[in-house]
Amino acid sequence: MPHANILEHDEADQWFVDSIDLRSFVATAKEIRDRTIDNPALTLSELEPYFKALLTKQDWLPENFAQPNPNSSMGGGIGQWLLYRAQDRSLTIFSLVIPPGSTTPVHDHLAWGLIGLYKGQLEETRYRRVDNGDTQESAVLELVEVQQQKRGDVYRLLPPDGDIHAVKAITIFAPSVSIHVMGNDIGSILRNKYNPEQKSVQSFRSGYSNIPHKK
Numbered sequence: 001m002p003h004a005n006i007l008e009h010d011e012a013d014q015w016f017v018d019s020i021d022l023r024s025f026v027a028t029a030k031e032i033r034d035r036t037i038d039n040p041a042l043t044l045s046e047l048e049p050y051f052k053a054l055l056t057k058q059d060w061l062p063e064n065f066a067q068p069n070p071n072s073s074m075g076g077g078i079g080q081w082l083l084y085r086a087q088d089r090s091l092t093i094f095s096l097v098i099p100p101g102s103t104t105p106v107h108d109h110l111a112w113g114l115i116g117l118y119k120g121q122l123e124e125t126r127y128r129r130v131d132n133g134d135t136q137e138s139a140v141l142e143l144v145e146v147q148q149q150k151r152g153d154v155y156r157l158l159p160p161d162g163d164i165h166a167v168k169a170i171t172i173f174a175p176s177v178s179i180h181v182m183g184n185d186i187g188s189i190l191r192n193k194y195n196p197e198q199k200s201v202q203s204f205r206s207g208y209s210n211i212p213h214k215k
């Protein structure tokens with residue numbers, strides 16, 4: 001498995017990719033996040049232009065972080081490669097690699113986030129939860145919108161209403177690669193996946209393709 005090794009413990013943060021552009025973006029993200037800690041919507045809007053600038057640079061993501069993962073815990077060969085994790089787990093950046101035609105489960109994130117298309121095209125189907133969560137393993141979702149994303153596009157995650165979606169690669173030959181900036185340690189936490197047709201919900205831990213999975 002590639003990149004199980006951490007490149008560097010820099011002030012106890014974990015870096016899996018060595019890139020000046022990524023380091024510069026993380027420094028900016030921390031500064032903005034700390035200044036807007038009480039207003040996640042503002043965090044997203046202030047951070048977005050810097051994220052878009054990072055996405056326009058096509059030379060900082062090593063090719064082995066843009067590969068599918070046949071042993072994916074998400075299914076469908078979907079790779080989730082951790083690129084950076086803050087020491088306090090309050091900021092992570094990972095690449096999500098979806099093979100042509102594959103779709104993620106419908107899932108939530110439980111933190112603010114920015115997702116940007118680095119390569120390929122995606123179709124995002126976004127939902128809102130409309131039940132009150134009183135019935136165990138049951139959830140009623142309402143379809144909010146379906147939108148297509150192309151390279152350089154960015155979309156925002158903001159719980160509770162802007163937090164549930166499924167993502168499908170609509171490229172034909174090559175995987176779609178998106179970069180995720182999250183205000184939590186998304187691969188390690190317990191979160192939820194949904195089946196909208198069956199009105200069911202199940203907790204899960206998505207893990208990262210380059211980190212040993214904790215049960």
Ligand SMILES: [Fe+2]
Nearest residue numbers: 107109165167
């Ligand atoms: Fe997601």
